[in-house]
Amino acid sequence: MTTGAYLYVGAVLFAAGALGTVLRPTVWGRLVSTEVMLAAATLTFAAAGTGFRELDGQIAALVVVVIGLAQAAVGYVQVGQRR
């Protein structure tokens, strides 16, 4: 596969997440959309890292996964408190 194919998928994912972030007014909607954007960033890091034959991309992607986890945990508490 070409690197571009993965990067295009990441770009489309990021656009979908950005669209959801501005379109959906609720905490839940924005939380899910931000998760989609973080997943897009992770895929882009991993694809670029593999394409350039550098493992730094995967490490950056792992850090983004952890940030996504932290963000989702905070959102979990926020959404739970608003119910």
Added chain:
Amino acid sequence: MSVEHVAFVVAAVACISGAVVASTHRDPRTSGAGLFVMLLSLAVLYATLAAPVLAGGALLVTFFLTVPLVVHAAPHEPDAGGADAPAAGRIALGAAAVVLAMLAGAIRVGEIPRNVSLRSADGYDLAGLASRVTGPSAVAVGTAVLLLVAVAFAARAARRASR
């Protein structure tokens, strides 16, 4: 068409469809299901990139975070819809088109390497990854681990406070 191509196409279509459903659907349960599909197909995409650690991370996030989030925390009422949603949507789509055009230009100019296939990756360099984690990227990884610990404590404190 090789197995790698088929896996990529199926996973990419599922990933994009799941992301669109997750981001735009007003029903929280359907939106959560879209997120679930997206993360699972993302794990397949990582596997085709010869990045099993990331694929495992995506699966862990899916099963230990997304599923509990959807089952326990999803609100029961659908969204009411944003007041200025069409204008904001047009701006977001315009920005996405600009980013896509920049990406296409970079690929056409040759700024981005062409192949990421499993065959050209020469296997998975676990020892190399370990040396990076303990060497040049130690600060970033250490910060990520600290963040994980902080999240665990914060979640525990929040659960105690809500009782």
